[in-house]
Amino acid sequence: MFYVYILISLKDRKFYIGFTNDLKRRLKEHNSGKNISTKSRLPLKLIYYESHLSKADADRREKYFKTTKGKATLKQMLRCSLEKHWNNSPAR
Numbered sequence: 001m002f003y004v005y006i007l008i009s010l011k012d013r014k015f016y017i018g019f020t021n022d023l024k025r026r027l028k029e030h031n032s033g034k035n036i037s038t039k040s041r042l043p044l045k046l047i048y049y050e051s052h053l054s055k056a057d058a059d060r061r062e063k064y065f066k067t068t069k070g071k072a073t074l075k076q077m078l079r080c081s082l083e084k085h086w087n088n089s090p091a092r
Helices: 023-031 055-065 068-077 079-088
Strands: 002-009 015-020 044-052
Touching: 002 023, 002 055, 015 023, 015 055, 023 044, 044 055, 055 068, 068 079
Parallel strands: none
Antiparallel strands: 002 015, 002 044
C-alpha cells in the first residue's frame, strides 16, 4: 500500500503533503526533525491520509493536493476538523 498524507504544522498552520509506503515510520521521521522541509515547523499533526494500491496513483494524488485547486479541495474536505483545530490551537 502507498499512503498520501496531510500534516498540519501547529507552529505555522500550513499543510505538508507527502506520500509513503510506511506511514508510521514517515510520521516518526517528520516529528523527530529528520525531514528538512518540516524540521523548523514542528510539531506536526496528521490530519488526513488515504491509501492506494498503486504508487503511481498515490504520486498523482499527492501532486494534485499540492496544487492550488487541490489545497482548496483539502480545506473543503477537512473544514470541520480545521475549524475545530484552529479554535483549540494556542497559536491564535
